[in-house]
């Protein structure tokens with residue numbers, strides 16, 4: 510019977526053995542009382558044979574043995590019955606010739622204690638950071654949930670109010686949308702600026718640019734075109750713009766709320782990633798109509814126009830900027846349409862993989 514080369518090392522709670530056998534097969538390891546017996550076939554110092562060894566250990570160990578065979582060796586871990594440091598591995602003082610210290614894993618007693626301390630400190634640090642993260646996650650979830658709820662309530666109020674008024678007053682309701690809903694719309698759109706910060710600080714997994722385009726684009730229409738021109742307040746275009754904006758938000762915010770509590774309502778997910786397809790171009794179209802309708806008013810009132818030096822005369826009308834804005838709007842539409850298309854594809858392919 511041939512004996513393989515065996516390397517050993519210990520810690521306070523376990524003993525490690527490394528048996529030098531390549532492609533070991535039929536591995537049989539037993540522990541009975543204090544005796545560990547090993548038997549396996551493989552390539553050792555004497556070629557491909559059956560190898561065997563037996564060790565009478567210094568102190569009792571637990572009968573369960575863990576081992577892992579790699580291409581080059583068999584790694585064995587035995588649990589000591591009682592925690593402690595052994596002077597040597599075997600009962601006999603003279604160590605067997607095939608046994609040698611494993612200097613790759615070798616530690617003396619004080620180093621092993623140091624290793625335990627370091628492991629415990631690492632565990633403590635990890636536990637502390639987990640607690641911190643859990644705290645942060647809860648705060649973040651509560652913040653996002655409340656934010657989404659506020660937006661949902663605001664946009665739902667606008668959407669329902671406009672729908673009810675449309676049913677009750679018909680075409681007449683198109684002319685007083687601004688007077689009846691603009692306060693809530695101002696509130697929701699100012700609040701929507703938080704979304705840019707959420708994206709910028711990584712509070713939600715989304716990119717900043719599409720969110721910035723969305724928030725800046727809408728607020729430009731709301732504050733500059735509608736807010737600053739009284740003449741625009743009674744135009745039906747306000748109805749279309751507000752209706753298209755709120756139609757998506759009554760779906761988008763509940764979808765986010767469900768996300769916050771790790772829940773999903775499939776129909777809502779489908780609506781969130783589908784309804785924008787007709788709504789977004791229609792929304793941009795309605796916003797473009799509003800800008801075009803405001804141009805003669807800005808020209809006439811000279812509001813926001815830039816005065817030129819007296820020698821040059823006249824002033825540069827704000828409407829030039831509005832023409833530029835019209836171009837920017839369609840670039841913004843293209844950019845966000847592509848972004849939303851990617852988000853849709855990502856979500857729907859994720860769903861397909863899950864099914």
Ligand SMILES: CCCCCCCCCCCCC[C@@H](O)CC(=O)SCCNC(=O)CCNC(=O)[C@H](O)C(C)(C)COP(=O)(O)OP(=O)(O)OC[C@H]1O[C@@H](n2cnc3c(N)ncnc32)[C@H](O)[C@@H]1OP(=O)(O)O
Pocket residue numbers: 653657713714715716719720721722723725726727753754757761765766768769784785788789790791792793796837838839840841842845849852
């Ligand atoms: C640089 C400035 C230049 C300015 C140029 C101005 C150009 C003007 C262009 C104007 C175009 C705007 C037109 C627009 O106003 C018209 C309309 O709105 S019409 C109505 C239809 N509109 C829409 O459908 C768009 C609605 N808006 C959006 O969808 C978003 O605002 C948008 C940024 C476009 C996309 O959202 P996002 O990138 O966040 O995608 P996701 O919804 O898929 O979210 C990604 C992940 O983040 C999680 N998330 C996001 N927000 C929250 C939140 N509040 N709470 C919790 N979780 C959130 C979300 O769940 C996703 O997570 P996961 O992937 O894990 O599911």
